[in-house]
Amino acid sequence: MFRKKLMAANWKMYKTPAEARTYFRDLLPLVAGHKRDDIAVCVPFVCLNAAVESAAGSAVSIGAQNLHWDAEGAFTGEISAGMLVACECTHVIIGHSERRRYFAETDDIVNRKLKTALAAGLTPIVCVGEVLEEREANLTEDVLRRQCRGAFHSIPVTMAEKLVVAYEPVWAIGTGKTATPQLAAEAHSIIRSEAGKSFAQELASAMRILYGGSVKPDNAHSLMSQPEIDGALVGGASLDPKSFAAIVNY
Numbered sequence: 001m002f003r004k005k006l007m008a009a010n011w012k013m014y015k016t017p018a019e020a021r022t023y024f025r026d027l028l029p030l031v032a033g034h035k036r037d038d039i040a041v042c043v044p045f046v047c048l049n050a051a052v053e054s055a056a057g058s059a060v061s062i063g064a065q066n067l068h069w070d071a072e073g074a075f076t077g078e079i080s081a082g083m084l085v086a087c088e089c090t091h092v093i094i095g096h097s098e099r100r101r102y103f104a105e106t107d108d109i110v111n112r113k114l115k116t117a118l119a120a121g122l123t124p125i126v127c128v129g130e131v132l133e134e135r136e137a138n139l140t141e142d143v144l145r146r147q148c149r150g151a152f153h154s155i156p157v158t159m160a161e162k163l164v165v166a167y168e169p170v171w172a173i174g175t176g177k178t179a180t181p182q183l184a185a186e187a188h189s190i191i192r193s194e195a196g197k198s199f200a201q202e203l204a205s206a207m208r209i210l211y212g213g214s215v216k217p218d219n220a221h222s223l224m225s226q227p228e229i230d231g232a233l234v235g236g237a238s239l240d241p242k243s244f245a246a247i248v249n250y
């Protein structure tokens with residue numbers, strides 16, 4: 001089945017609104033006319049307006065890096081799905097390994113956020129992946145299946161069509177280490193298998209599964225050549241517009 005790839009940038013906690021405008025000024029000419037893949041740039045909350053304005057009229061979508069599961073309330077420092085939609089944000093990252101590790105986000109929290117994002121019409125990029133100790137203990141499959149089951153729990157098939165999953169082996173994030181294309185493809189097969197159990201097999205076959213973990217211009221082609229890999233979630237290498245454009249144009 002044909003699945004249009006999604007090349008997504010995750011700026012993490014970098015860049016001001018002024019720097020965001022400069023970034024898009026430099027990026028857009030480098031990806032102008034690119035139709036093969038979808039492109040999304042996920043920016044800090046304070047950069048959303050600048051990013052949306054800068055990318056207007058282009059094929060680049062703008063995403064956020066997190067959201068709260070409630071529509072509103074006494075949650076100091078949090079951002080709702082409605083706020084993201086009002087900013088013309090279309091994508092949102094959920095359950096990134098850094099959110100799980102540093103902010104104690106559980107599979108249940110990921111599930112609640114995923115339901116909220118889908119109900120709001122956002123395209124969620126749900127992250128799953130194992131740490132080094134789990135990889136070395138041959139627990140990768142167990143971890144991926146548990147995280148997927150938790151994320152997908154009680155989500156109706158009718159809501160899940162926009163769902164995107166990103167496999168991010170935590171041991172490869174920011175370390176310079178990269179899962180081999182074969183290892184990544186095996187992990188993607190496990191995720192797709194679990195999606196087939198939670199949803200209709202047809203939806204699982206159509207679901208895009210991205211790879212994230214030290215994706216760079218020099219390894220993008222070998223990763224993207226794997227049939228099971230449907231795009232990339234790019235961290236550090238996405239902070240430079242030329243680098244990210246090179247990955248998009250692999």
